[in-house]
Amino acid sequence: MRILVTGGLGYIGAHTVVALIEQNFDVVVVDDLSNTSLSALDGIEKITGVKPDFFEVDLRNQSDVNSFFESQAQIDGVIHFAASKAVGESVTNPFLYYHNNIGGILNLLSGLQKFPNAKFIFSSSCTVYGQADELPITESAPIKPAMSPYGNTKQIGEEILSDMAKADQIQAIALRYFNPIGAHESAEIGELPLGVPQNLVPFITQTAAGLRNQLSVFGADYPTPDGTCIRDYIYVVDLAEAHVVALQRLLSGKNQSNLEIFNLGTGKGSSVLEVINAFEAVSGKKLPYQIVARREGDVTAAYADTQHANQVLGWKAKNDLTHAIATAWKWEQKIRGI
Ligand code: NAD
Ligand code: WQD
Numbered sequence: 603m604r605i606l607v608t609g610g611l612g613y614i615g616a617h618t619v620v621a622l623i624e625q626n627f628d629v630v631v632v633d634d635l636s637n638t639s640l641s642a643l644d645g646i647e648k649i650t651g652v653k654p655d656f657f658e659v660d661l662r663n664q665s666d667v668n669s670f671f672e673s674q675a676q677i678d679g680v681i682h683f684a685a686s687k688a689v690g691e692s693v694t695n696p697f698l699y700y701h702n703n704i705g706g707i708l709n710l711l712s713g714l715q716k717f718p719n720a721k722f723i724f725s726s727s728c729t730v731y732g733q734a735d736e737l738p739i740t741e742s743a744p745i746k747p748a749m750s751p752y753g754n755t756k757q758i759g760e761e762i763l764s765d766m767a768k769a770d771q772i773q774a775i776a777l778r779y780f781n782p783i784g785a786h787e788s789a790e791i792g793e794l795p796l797g798v799p800q801n802l803v804p805f806i807t808q809t810a811a812g813l814r815n816q817l818s819v820f821g822a823d824y825p826t827p828d829g830t831c832i833r834d835y836i837y838v839v840d841l842a843e844a845h846v847v848a849l850q851r852l853l854s855g856k857n858q859s860n861l862e863i864f865n866l867g868t869g870k871g872s873s874v875l876e877v878i879n880a881f882e883a884v885s886g887k888k889l890p891y892q893i894v895a896r897r898e899g900d901v902t903a904a905y906a907d908t909q910h911a912n913q914v915l916g917w918k919a920k921n922d923l924t925h926a927i928a929t930a931w932k933w934e935q936k937i938r939g940i
Contacts, residue, residue, distance in 0.1 A: 604628040609683030611642040616791045617842035623650040634660040645790035661706035671713040679721040692752035703755035721852035722774040729753040738907035767860030775848045780834035780867030784926035785933035792933030807934035821896035830874035834867035834905035837926035840919040847917045867906025868919040884928040
């Protein structure tokens with residue numbers, strides 16, 4: 603089975619390419635290298651012994667996308683990661699986000715008409731729930747008005763697939779990730795944030811590595827036990843494996859509708875201070891931090907109800923926060939040479 607992975611040299615994509623190769627899928631990667639580098643391809647090869655086919659293609663360019671599909675004899679499934687993902691940047695440059703995330707999926711789906719039976723997996727996000735009324739969050743929780751253009755592109759992506767599913771034009775699964783963290787145990791692949799990291803765990807590891815002076819904790823006055831926000835941090839290798847399980851479900855025709863949606867999280871919420879404590883425990887280092895004002899747009903608490911993924915998809919996160927953070931720290935040390 604030949605699987606196209608768009609954004610397959612990115613953070614979650616590279617871990618998923620590894621998981622696919624380990625399950626003997628034939629993988630072809632498309633990435634424009636806008637948020638990664640070719641070192642991810644080497645990392646994949648070091649871990650698996652296989653270098654997947656790679657095409658440097660920008661999904662915004664329909665003729666390049668079409669040429670890519672023309673070069674392919676067979677595509678049985680697509681896992682579509684390629685997108686821009688910085689929430690703040692999407693507020694200052696919404697056009698970039700609609701152009702890349704919506705233009706990209708449309709060009710991809712257009713080129714994919716050459717392989718009308720190809721199954722489709724879409725990277726969605728728990729951001730579609732906004733601040734959910736009930737915790738843990740089930741897949742039937744209402745979709746809230748998007749808080750950023752980025753979040754809106756995930757909602758629109760799901761809507762495109764939903765309408766195509768109703769018209770029998772696609773068989774797809776949308777996976778709503780909670781907060782992916784960590785790196786492959788080998789430290790051959792991991793997260794490579796450009797510039798100052800916006801996300802908590804890379805900011806923590808960069809601070810401990812000496813690249814940042816201290817962590818700013820965005821608010822300790824939330825209505826949570828320690829006052830800091832709560833999230834569901836999911837280990838990226840567990841997340842990657844869920845994509846393989848979802849793909850196998852579609853390929854074996856076990857899906858119950860043309861578009862299925864699953865939350866991917868651990869079901870356990872952790873506060874910012876608990877993440878800091880976990881980091882200090884695994885690294886043996888004291889993390890300098892200060893409490894500052896809340897960050898605009900942050901929800902108080904979000905963690906997944908995992909029953910649907912556990913029972914219907916047949917997938918469950920195996921690793922806990924401590925393991926995930928230990929791998930994030932190992933990766934940071936490796937790339938900084940410490
Ligand atoms: P990432 O930036 O590491 O990976 C995305 C990859 O896509 C990068 O390698 C980038 O170079 C590539 N890309 C971007 N635009 C492209 C284009 N026009 N053409 C070809 N390639 C392009 O991000 P990630 O964290 O691995 O996220 C993967 C997907 O998961 C994204 O769709 C993201 O929105 C979604 N997601 C991520 C998170 C998270 O916290 N990391 C949470 C929920 C959902
Ligand atoms: C986690 C917690 C911050 C940085 C974002 C996107 C979401 C999804 C995942 C793609 C929050 C706090 C953070 C820092 C801090 N991405 N924090 N100091 O905000 O849950 O989700 O990434 O779909 O759409 O919004 O993740 O890692 O940014 O923050 O105190 O320097 O850490 O306030 O409580 P978030 P995050």
